[in-house]
Amino acid sequence: MSRLRTKRKPEAGPSRAGRSSLPDTARKRLIRSRLAAWYGRCRRDLPWRRRADDPYAQLLAEVMLQQTQVVTVQPYFERFIARFPTVQALAGADEGEVFALWSGLGYYSRARNLHAAARRIVEGWGGAVPRTVAELLTLPGIGRYTAGAIASIAYDMRAPVLDGNVIRVLTRLLGIEEDPRSPAVRDRLWAAAEDLLPARRCGDFNQALMELGATVCLPRSPRCADCPIRSACRAFREAAVDRIPAGGRRTKVRAVRIVSAAIARPDGALLFVQRPARGLWAGLWELPSEELRDGEDVESARRRLAKRLGGIGRIDATPAGEVTRLLTHRRLVFTVFQGRASTRARARWADRQPARWVKRDGLSELGISRACEAVLALVGA
Ligand code: SF4
Numbered sequence: 001m002s003r004l005r006t007k008r009k010p011e012a013g014p015s016r017a018g019r020s021s022l023p024d025t026a027r028k029r030l031i032r033s034r035l036a037a038w039y040g041r042c043r044r045d046l047p048w049r050r051r052a053d054d055p056y057a058q059l060l061a062e063v064m065l066q067q068t069q070v071v072t073v074q075p076y077f078e079r080f081i082a083r084f085p086t087v088q089a090l091a092g093a094d095e096g097e098v099f100a101l102w103s104g105l106g107y108y109s110r111a112r113n114l115h116a117a118a119r120r121i122v123e124g125w126g127g128a129v130p131r132t133v134a135e136l137l138t139l140p141g142i143g144r145y146t147a148g149a150i151a152s153i154a155y156d157m158r159a160p161v162l163d164g165n166v167i168r169v170l171t172r173l174l175g176i177e178e179d180p181r182s183p184a185v186r187d188r189l190w191a192a193a194e195d196l197l198p199a200r201r202c203g204d205f206n207q208a209l210m211e212l213g214a215t216v217c218l219p220r221s222p223r224c225a226d227c228p229i230r231s232a233c234r235a236f237r238e239a240a241v242d243r244i245p246a247g248g249r250r251t252k253v254r255a256v257r258i259v260s261a262a263i264a265r266p267d268g269a270l271l272f273v274q275r276p277a278r279g280l281w282a283g284l285w286e287l288p289s290e291e292l293r294d295g296e297d298v299e300s301a302r303r304r305l306a307k308r309l310g311g312i313g314r315i316d317a318t319p320a321g322e323v324t325r326l327l328t329h330r331r332l333v334f335t336v337f338q339g340r341a342s343t344r345a346r347a348r349w350a351d352r353q354p355a356r357w358v359k360r361d362g363l364s365e366l367g368i369s370r371a372c373e374a375v376l377a378l379v380g381a
Pocket of ligand 1: 169222241
C-alpha cells in the first residue's frame with residue numbers, strides 16, 4: 001500500500017489551540033456522505049462484519065479488539081464463536097476452557113469479564129445482549145467506547161465511539177492541537193463524535209471512522225491523497241497533519257527478570273503451575289518461575305526456584321537460553337532452565353498454587369500466555 005507523507009510547511013500565525021470548532025451542517029453532511037460511500041467501497045471483510053445482525057458477535061469482537069489488532073483477533077474470533085456460538089453457550093462454559101481459547105490473545109481479564117458478562121446477560125436479559133449504552137455499561141469489562149460500539153453496530157442506536165483511531169481522525173479533521181489525553185479535550189472529542197453521527201446507520205458511520213483511522217489516517221504518514229474527507233480536514237488544509245494529534249511522553253517500561261524451569265518427567269510431561277487469581281496473567285498456567293529481586297543475580301534466583309520446587313525435580317546448572325517479551329509497561333526477560341523429575345513425582349508448588357503435569361498434546365487445553373508459549377518454544381515443547 002503506498003503511503004503519502006504530507007510535508008508542507010505549517011502556516012505562520014497565531015496558535016491554533018482553541019480555534020477548532022464543530023463542523024457546520026453542510027460540512028457534517030459532506031463528511032457523512034463521503035465516509036459512507038468510501039466505507040461501502042473500501043471496508044475490510046472481517047468475520048464479525050459478516051454477523052452484523054448478531055449482537056453477541058459484536059460484543060465478542062469488541063471485547064477482543066480492545067488493545068488488540070484486527071489481524072490478531074480474526075482467528076481467535078472464529079475459533080471462539082465456533083465453540084461458543086451463543087451467549088448461553090458461553091455463560092454455561094467452564095472458565096478453564098474460555099481461558100484456553102483466549103490463550104495468546106493477551107489481557108486475560110477480558111476473558112474473565114466476558115464470561116461474567118455472558119452469565120449476567122443470561123440472568124438479567126434472558127440471553128439477549130442489552131441495547132442501550134446505559135445497560136451495556138453495567139456489564140463487567142464494558143466501558144463507554146465498547147458500549148457505544150455494540151449499541152450502534154448491533155442495534156443502530158445513536159451512540160458515539162472514541163478509540164485511538166477515532167481520536168486521530170477527529171483531532172486532525174477538526175484541527176485540535178491540544179493533547180487528546182487531557183480530560184477537557186477528551187470531552188470535546190466525545191461531543192464531536194456524537195455531533196457528527198447521522199440520524200440512521202450510526203453503526204456504519206462509527207465503523208467508517210474507525211476504518212479510516214486504521215487504514216488511511218495512519219499515525220505516521222497518513223494517506224491523505226486517498227482520504228475521502230480530505231476537503232473537510234482542517235489539519236490537511238493547515239498543513240498540521242504531522243503534529244496532530246499532539247504526542248506525549250512515552251510510557252515508562254519496567255525491566256523484569258524471571259527464571260523459569262521446564263521440569264520434565266520421563267514421559268515428556270512438563271510441570272505447570274497456575275498463577276494467582278489477581279495481577280498479570282491472572283489464572284493462567286506457566287512453568288514454575290521466580291522473579292529476580294532487586295540486585296539479585298540469576299544463579300541466586302535459580303537456587304530459590306529449586307528450593308520452592310521442594311525436591312520434585314532437579315534443575316540444570318546452566319540455562320537453555322533467554323526469551324524476551326515486551327508488554328505495555330514491562331520488558332520481561334526469562335532465563336530458562338531445563339530439569340528432570342521422576343515418573344512418580346507429584347505435581348505441587350509453593351503457596352498451594354494449583355500444579356499439574358501436562359503432556360505436549362494437552363497444551364492446547366491449558367490457558368497460557370504468549371510469553372509462556374515463547375518459553376516453551378525455546379525448550380522444544
Ligand atoms: Fe487524516 Fe489526512 Fe484524511 Fe485529514 S486528510 S482525515 S489527516 S487522512
